[in-house]
Amino acid sequence: MDFTPTEEQTAARELAARIFGDLSTPDRLAAAGTGTDIELWKALCAAGLVAAVEDIGLLGLVLLLEEQGRTTAQVPFAATCAYGLLPLVAHGTDEQRERLLPGLRDGAVVATGAVTEPAAVRARSGPSVGAAGREEGRLTGTVGWVPWLRDATHVLVADEDRLLWWVRVADAETEPVHTTAPWSAARLVLDGTPAERVGAPSAQLEDTPPAGDTRPYEHVLTESRIAFAGLQAGVCAGSLARAVEHTTTREQFGRPLSTNQGVLIRAADAHMDTEVIRVTAYEAAWRYDEGLPCATHALTAAWWASEAGKRVVHAGQHLHGGIGADVDHPVHRHFLWGRQLDAYQGCGSEVLAELGAMLAKEGDQ
Structure with a gap:
């Protein structure tokens, strides 16, 4: 590597x-x-x-x-x-x-994804080949919340068969929702909404029929987990950098806070957690780019991003003392983003259960 x-x-x-x-x-x-x-x-x-x-x-x-x-x-x-x-x-x-x-x-097209709840969406009518050989269908279902949906022009949707569809946001109904982080999130409501299948129509595929081919969905889920783990690494690094600056410049009893052993240990733990998030995301991304199996590595990165990320942003806020609780302080944004990313694609226990099931399945083969 x-x-x-x-x-x-x-x-x-x-x-x-x-x-x-x-x-x-x-x-x-x-x-x-x-x-x-x-x-x-x-x-x-x-x-x-x-x-x-x-x-x-x-x-x-x-x-x-x-x-x-x-x-x-x-x-x-x-x-x-x-x-x-x-x-x-x-x-x-x-x-x-x-x-x-x-x-x-x-930047004229802004995309987001509704891929984490495939069971919530179904194709109401069978797909048909339309203009320019595109496979078209109509989707029905509700996805609880989708990040950046209010600012997006298109959304990638996974249906119950784990097929991927490209949907214009203007053709769907969106309902604003509030999330922990200040993202322009919304609920996605599909009611016979026109959609375009991502990939070749059935008639153009000679091997695996699209209805049974979930590889594109698994591919997208894997790379998105890695990408958002990388984002969490940055959120944690930013939170820790602010905490280091604060504790080295803020004095208590005539000494910088950073000279306190408890502060040093807390910051060191946060540093190690941040590095683990980073290196697991790097490894998974490197394997992805090299065409190597990386589904378990993506889940490992996602687990660290959830569990360790949560610890780091809490530590960053705690190391700021009372001002860390100020919702207008910059470190509070890192806290909000870290907690949102902690739960975005499954909290730590959910990701760990999926990873365990995947490893057990591989062991049986």
């Missing part, structure tokens, strides 16, 4: 760090509320960072999302790449890639 970033990945990460550092300031975050910082999103797309993910791979995306997490930048970067760009690159038809990718690259 070699997690050393390539020149392209390093350049992209440095550019992302500069843009996030310059534009994702506390004042701009407060002004954005739960919505997207449009100017920041335009700057990221104009710099080619969304488009760059096609070339720098999932490990490169993890590096970029770390930089977003450090500042809790209010943009749908992770969602657009994990549920739009990468799935279409990997599973879309040539026609879909030619038609849909340009909008994702330049």
